Amino acid sequence: MSKPTTLFEKIWNAHVVANEPGAPTVLYIDLQLVHEVTSPQAFTGLREKGLKVRRPDRTFATMDHSIPTVDIAKAGSISLDMIDDMARKQLNQLVINCNEFGVKVYDTTTTERGIVHVLGPDLGLTQPGTTIVCGDSHTSTHGAFGALAFGIGTSEIEMVMATQTLLQYKPKTFKVDYVGALKEGVTAKDMILKLIAVNGFQGGTGHVFEYMGEAVRSLGMEGRMTMCNMSIEGGARAGMIAPDEKTFAYVKGREYAPKGAAWDEAVAYWRTLKTDEGAQFDKEITIDVNALEPMITYGTNPGMGIHITEAVPDPSVIRNVNERSSLEKALNYMDIEPGKPLIGKAVDVVFVGSCTNSRITDLREAAAMIDGRKVADNVRMMVVPGSEDVRKQAESEGLDAIFQSAGAEWRSAGCSMCIAMNGDQLSPGQYAVSTSNRNFEGRQGKGGRTFLASPLTAVASAVNGVVTDPRTMIN
């Protein structure tokens, strides 16, 4: 009988092209996703070396980071007039590069364009058992489908473009077992923020997380993507969830999904993609979901998170000098008092969007909570769908009208305030509750302060004008 193996090992082993002792593995890559910010040097490198993109049929590009999300009422007629020169140049260059190298680009003339980690699943490009790379760290999102997906650097983008392979040292495995069942008002975002708070924002370094347990299986695909998206915030190379019937149902019928007999064959293979009973992981952790509350971050890395009812930690009781000084620095930047919960803290901006929480179920949950309520006068609320497909779906369900009548801004697809582009940013000193994935100093605008949380917590805080436990607003 063969040795029990993990999901990660099955996919890794199936993609090894060459494996010499002491050298990195040559790994076959099934899909490369590209966006405007990290790809220009890679295309230039190919051009200078006289190389081609080896598999243009397995390389897809989109515009997300630099694209404006205002005044673009309908995809296909996006005006680029209002963005800055650098952003305009990047977007134009992406089209030039993709046309020259025969790569399909979802640009402003297409109706599907979106954040790269929303677009791939939307189109059915993201499939179980595949290896997926992109010059963006949140490529881990695609692991929700049982894919091995991770971010790569510029020279690696060029290597994959030229060879469809990548040099990689094999990461270790890390089982994250979520036991128990989610309570109302507690979401996938809270599950992943809890892991990062408990295990540390670098606790997964050198490993690939596999999320397991009933609470994970109970999540829809969007929730699973939220979890895998933030694997990188927990330090891991990637995050994965074994595919199941929900995965197959999500992929089926999408543009690039296998069709007919190829579909049946694919699903038969995908059903084998799970960790065997008795397989060994290099590390393991268990999270009790029964005790989980909505999470919120208080500091300047995603590991600085607490249950929303808990008090912000007090540096004076921390013995480790480095930890104490890092917490002091974070609280100083955030201008937050330790020893008290964040509930009741006034907020200026609420952002619902990003590749973490901008999919249709995120928007449905947010709309259901804000329906019939108003955004507080002191708050600016922005809702930015992750892709034009998501935007169209949301509009067909009337979600845009719900957000707008509550006083929120309804935008077109893009990264927007996740990365402070095109004027979508905090002013110095402002506080935001954000559904994005990073709360680093200045991430959402110079001097801006970010509390990461779920869409439910974001909406509850927008309505009350202060950080609010969403459970108090659920009947």
Ligand code: SF4
């Ligand atoms: S939404 Fe934010 S984290 Fe996601 S790809 Fe865009 S900038 Fe990166």
